[in-house]
Amino acid sequence: MKLDAAFSALADPTRRAILARLAQGEATVMELAKPFEMTQPAVSRHLKVLETAGLIIRRVDGTKRPCRLAPGAIAEIDQWLNMLREALARNYDRLDGVLAAMQHDWEGKERS
């Protein structure tokens, strides 16, 4: 299941930063690595994770491997999240949210 890989890839802040950078356009591995206090191999691995998850694609340009966002990147993720969105919307329509706020035996935090 690709959802595992996709969500897992997004769970890492470095990888999200890489995606945010790619949102502005293509970039090579070195360009992507520069902002991070991390070695190049580490970034290479993050890119592999993103590629395997279907979030980015890479092309070959001489000795460089420019990366971009994969066109269908978040399609599957979005589809799954829609299920939750709809459920949350339904709950809201039923005013479950309001009721929950009123009956204060709901805990927003943890009790220990």
Place this chain on the structure above:
Amino acid sequence: MKLDAAFSALADPTRRAILARLAQGEATVMELAKPFEMTQPAVSRHLKVLETAGLIIRRVDGTKRPCRLAPGAIAEIDQWLNMLREALARNYDRLDGVLAAMQHDWEGKERS
């Protein structure tokens, strides 16, 4: 950063299944555990992960702890994903996708 916890929580299939179940309404720990070939403590831990990530909330009902989807569950996630959505839409508008498909030096898979 809560995004880490949220995406990380969603990366596990058991936890996504739990959320899918909760999308149909409140459920107790035992009810949630039943479909899985997993011990109750394992499910308890998954629920804690989901709660910490802000994806579910729990109330106290006697000895039971019924769970629901947290109202704002995917708000932060959605906000972040919007950045990507917009970038992808921009790329599409510029026909970057089409161009990429034409210049076949783009690899959809991996080369080894």
Place this chain on the structure above:
DNA sequence: GCTTTATATAACATATTTTTTATATAACTG
């Protein structure tokens, strides 16, 4: 009050992830 039910926590084993250093490869440069 004692037993059962619902859930949590602890201790621990195993698996996975993340990062590092060292090295390989392959394409440019002069």
Place this chain on the structure above:
DNA sequence: CAGTTATATAAAAAATATGTTATATAAAGC
């Protein structure tokens, strides 16, 4: 061709995640 540049891969250490069994807690039922 020799050296440099861009990137990948391997090996290994450290951190984290996931599941198990055993046990604790607290409310419910008799």
